[in-house]
Structures are given as structure tokens and as C-alpha cells.
Amino acid sequence: MKILSKIVFLISVIFLFSGFSIYRSLETKSQSSDFRILKRWDLPVILKEVSGISIIDSTKFACIQDEAGSIFIYDIETFKIEKAIPFAAAGDYEDVAIVNDVAWVLRSDGKLFEVSSYDTKAIAVKEYTTSLTARQNVEGMCYDKTNNRLLLAIKDGETAGKNYKGIYSFDLATKTLGAEPVFKIDIHQNIKSGNKNRIVEIMPSGIAIHPQTKEMYITDARNSLLLILDASGTFKSINDLDGKEFHQAEGISFDDNGGLFISNEASKGGGNILKVESVKQ
Numbered sequence: 001m002k003i004l005s006k007i008v009f010l011i012s013v014i015f016l017f018s019g020f021s022i023y024r025s026l027e028t029k030s031q032s033s034d035f036r037i038l039k040r041w042d043l044p045v046i047l048k049e050v051s052g053i054s055i056i057d058s059t060k061f062a063c064i065q066d067e068a069g070s071i072f073i074y075d076i077e078t079f080k081i082e083k084a085i086p087f088a089a090a091g092d093y094e095d096v097a098i099v100n101d102v103a104w105v106l107r108s109d110g111k112l113f114e115v116s117s118y119d120t121k122a123i124a125v126k127e128y129t130t131s132l133t134a135r136q137n138v139e140g141m142c143y144d145k146t147n148n149r150l151l152l153a154i155k156d157g158e159t160a161g162k163n164y165k166g167i168y169s170f171d172l173a174t175k176t177l178g179a180e181p182v183f184k185i186d187i188h189q190n191i192k193s194g195n196k197n198r199i200v201e202i203m204p205s206g207i208a209i210h211p212q213t214k215e216m217y218i219t220d221a222r223n224s225l226l227l228i229l230d231a232s233g234t235f236k237s238i239n240d241l242d243g244k245e246f247h248q249a250e251g252i253s254f255d256d257n258g259g260l261f262i263s264n265e266a267s268k269g270g271g272n273i274l275k276v277e278s279v280k281q
Contacts, residue, residue: 034239035226035276041076043263043270046084050271052095052106052141052206053251053263061253061273062103062118063263064096071096071103071118076273087115087125095141095206095251097150099172104150106141109134112150112170130177132168139250140167140207146214148172151182153204153218163187165202167216167233183216183233191225191238202227206252206262219249219262226262239278246274 043050049066056062056073060082063072069088072081085103092108103118110132116124132138132154140153150170158166166181191198205221214231224246226239241249241262251263251273263273 034278034280035241036279037245037274037276039275041074041079041273043074043272044081045270046081047072047074047271048266048269050263050265050273051093051139051250053253053261053273054096054098054103054143055253055255055261056098058255061261062096062098063251064093064105066092066094066265069093071105071115073119074273085115085118085123087113087118087123088127094139097141097143099143104141104143106138106152108137108139110136110138110152114175128170128175130168130170131179132177139205140218142207142209142253144169144209151207151209151216152177153207155203155205165204167204167207183229185218185227185229189238191223191240200225205248205250208252208254208260210258211254211256212258217252217254217260219252221246221248221250221265224249237280239280 047063047065050063051066052064054062059075059077061074063074067090069090071085073083075082093105094108095106097104101117103115105113110130112128114126136154137156138152139155142151144151149172152168154165164184164186167183169178169182185202187201188199189202191200200223203220203222204218206219208217216229218227224241224243226241228236230236246264248265249262250265253261260276261273265271
């Protein structure tokens with residue numbers, strides 16, 4: 001199975017660099033529950049399992065996929081992958097955060113990869129083992145510029161008996177992870193949909209910080225939700241995402257103007273990146 005995956009990966013890389021592209025962005029005003037989709041980019045098949053995104057500049061995204069130890073630079077103007085940057089062996093990579101000329105990559109077992117000078121020939125990679133493990137299944141990561149740290153959100157369980165999912169802080173000055181979470185999300189939330197209520201277990205899959213309000217936006221792919229917390233970690237709202245439009249919302253990122261982008265894994269074909277806005281007043 002691993003050999004087959006490698007063959008598929010190599011074929012896909014050859015295809016995406018062949019210069020032929022059938023991918024284009026779609027302008028749309030369709031509404032998807034609490035968020036309206038403004039624009040959509042269908043990604044190449046190699047990014048079918050796109051698990052994390054981070055905006056580099058006005059035209060480029062850094063993308064990670066679940067199985068390949070490579071950072072993919074996707075250009076939203078040419079609708080192509082500009083380059084693939086290998087940094088490690090195959091693994092379950094979940095998110096990426098661009099901090100100046102460094103790309104930080106998160107693996108689900110809590111290991112972090114510091115990819116310095118990622119967009120040059122002088123690339124250098126360092127690995128950091130944290131106290132988080134595969135048991136926590138760490139899926140979300142973002143750069144907190146105000147506090148010079150990375151925020152890591154776990155999807156699965158804390159230690160026995162805990163009734164929250166933690167968001168942990170990795171200090172970029174000391175390169176260490178705090179022992180206790182800086183924010184705690186109550187595991188069970190009462191979700192109101194129309195006239196019905198449902199109790200769900202929150203399972204964070206991605207996290208991003210709004211550049212102006214400093215609110216934290218957290219995707220929950222399993223439950224098709226988007227949670228908004230204020231800068232202190234207090235809940236502000238829980239928003240529905242239409243599972244048909246947001247098939248598996250794993251990645252989330254803001255541009256400098258507060259534009260919100262969400263990436264989704266695909267059931268078939270490639271994944272996508274959606275530019276969205278809230279329909280709530």
C-alpha cells in the first residue's frame with residue numbers, strides 16, 4: 001500500500017509540473033449555512049487530502065497534505081502548484097504556519113518541523129518533539145504574532161477525566177511547549193440548528209487568528225462547525241458549515257485584511273480552498 005501511494009504521489013507530481021492545468025477558480029455567491037462562499041479554487045489531485053494551509057502573500061498559499069513530507073506552494077492566480085518542497089519522510093502532517101522565512105509544519109503526534117529558508121536552496125530542517133502525542137491527535141496550528149508563539153489545537157483526548165480539549169503554546173523564542181494549555185475548549189457543546197438542539201463532542205481540525213480582532217477561529221471537520229473564541233479564549237459563537245460545500249474543513253487561514261480562507265479535503269478529485277464570509281450580522 002505504501003509503495004502504491006508513493007507511485008501515485010510521483011505520478012501526480014510529474015503531472016502537476018507538466019505545465020498543463022485544468023484547475024480554475026470559481027466566483028460564487030452560494031450560501032453554506034452560516035458562511036457564504038465568495039470564491040473557490042479546486043486543487044490538483046496531489047492535494048486531495050489537503051490538511052493545512054497558510055497564506056504567504058496575496059497570491060500564494062503554503063499547503064500540506066496528510067501523507068507527503070512536502071510543502072506545496074499553490075498560486076491562486078495561475079491555479080497551479082508552483083513548487084513542492086520536501087522536508088521529511090512520509091507521515092501524518094496536519095498543518096503549516098508561515099513565520100517570515102520559516103515554514104513550521106505540524107505532525108499529528110505533536111512533532112514540529114522548523115523549515116528555515118523554505119523557499120530557497122539553503123533550506124534547513126530542525127525537528128522538535130513535544131509532550132503531545134498521537135493520542136491527542138494534534139491537527140490545528142497557527143502563528144500567534146502578538147505573543148511570538150505557535151498555537152496547537154488537539155483533536156482527540158486529553159488525559160483521563162479531562163472535560164476539555166486544550167490549545168497549547170509553543171514559544172518561538174525558547175522553542176518549548178508549555179506544559180498546560182493556554183486555552184481550554186469544553187468537550188461537549190449544545191448546537192442549535194433551526195428548532196433542534198444537538199450535543200456534539202468538539203474536535204478541532206484547524207485554527208487561525210483574525211489579524212484585526214485577534215479572535216480565534218477553529219474548524220471542526222467532523223461536526224462541520226466553525227467556532228469563534230475571543231482573544232481570552234471565551235466562546236463567542238458556534239457556526240454551522242454545510243457538509244456538502246465544506247466536505248472536510250481541515251485548513252484555515254486569514255489574509256492581512258481579515259479575508260477568511262478554508263481548505264477542504266475531497267471525497268474524489270482534488271481538495272479545494274474557499275474564500276468565505278459570515279452571513280450573520
